[in-house]
């Protein structure tokens with residue numbers, strides 16, 4: 001069974017009646033089939049109107065539509081707080097993938113190596129879902145529950161991401177480490193966002209690390225340690241391995257646990273320096 005609704009309401013009615021697999025850009029869905037034929041009911045939401053694009057909501061911050069592609073992110077006119085998201089967008093596969101692949105697809109696929117998660121955590125992103133039962137808003141940190149596991153219910157779709165006005169402040173940076181420079185799965189990636197406070201000090205900070213635990217995580221202890229410190233190169237010296245306790249890097253073909261741990265620490269130092277003017 002295959003359906004391609006053009007409105008959110010039509011998509012939600014179908015989801016209320018049946019069990020479907022949602023399809024957006026298909027860049028995770030199709031490779032995930034491997035040699036298997038499609039034998040599930042597929043709800044293709046790629047033609048649903050109104051879910052694509054990034055817009056400013058007057059007082060409420062920004063909204064990223066679920067069907068926004070990574071290429072859309074790259075070309076959008078956004079404040080410097082979104083630089084990390086733009087840098088991540090350039091690292092998602094190749095240009096062909098970026099033209100098809102959507103932001104929501106990356107988050108709903110819930111890979112530990114999803115490059116979109118750390119920069120969206122650094123923007124305090126809130127996931128917006130909809131179903132015949134009604135809308136929900138879930139903090140991204142509560143939405144991705146584990147490797148390939150999310151808080152999405154079977155009758156829901158993600159409609160977009162809200163970025164609170166207060167989180168769209170400051171400057172941000174993203175760094176991805178892979179076994180080669182391009183078209184590669186992350187060994188580790190970090191996003192950082194710094195807001196300037198009074199007297200050249202850090203007013204607020206976000207630091208998130210991906211591919212070093214089942215779910216990308218904010219380093220909240222480090223964030224607290226950065227607040228109030230001079231907003232200059234000395235920030236890198238504050239970062240210590242002790243701040244990375246929440247991580248549990250795996251040992252796999254791409255990198256060892258020890259390598260991932262050291263890489264995360266060094267990438268965060270560089271990521272913070274990348275936020276400086």
Ligand SMILES: Cc1cc2nc3c(=O)[nH]c(=O)nc-3n(C[C@H](O)[C@H](O)[C@H](O)COP(=O)(O)OP(=O)(O)OC[C@H]3O[C@@H](n4cnc5c(N)ncnc54)[C@H](O)[C@@H]3O)c2cc1C
Nearest residue numbers: 022024025026027028029093101102105106108114115158
């Ligand atoms: C060659 C190649 C290279 C890649 N490189 C990278 C990379 O470097 N970094 C990276 O992070 N990813 C990479 N990917 C993975 C993929 O491109 C991204 O995760 C992409 O953003 C997925 O978006 P999509 O729209 O194609 O998702 P789809 O494949 O359409 O869907 C993915 C999952 O999300 C669900 N879903 C999608 N949209 C919604 C929605 N609105 N509501 C509810 N559920 C939804 C689907 O049901 C499915 O489970 C790569 C993929 C390929 C094929």
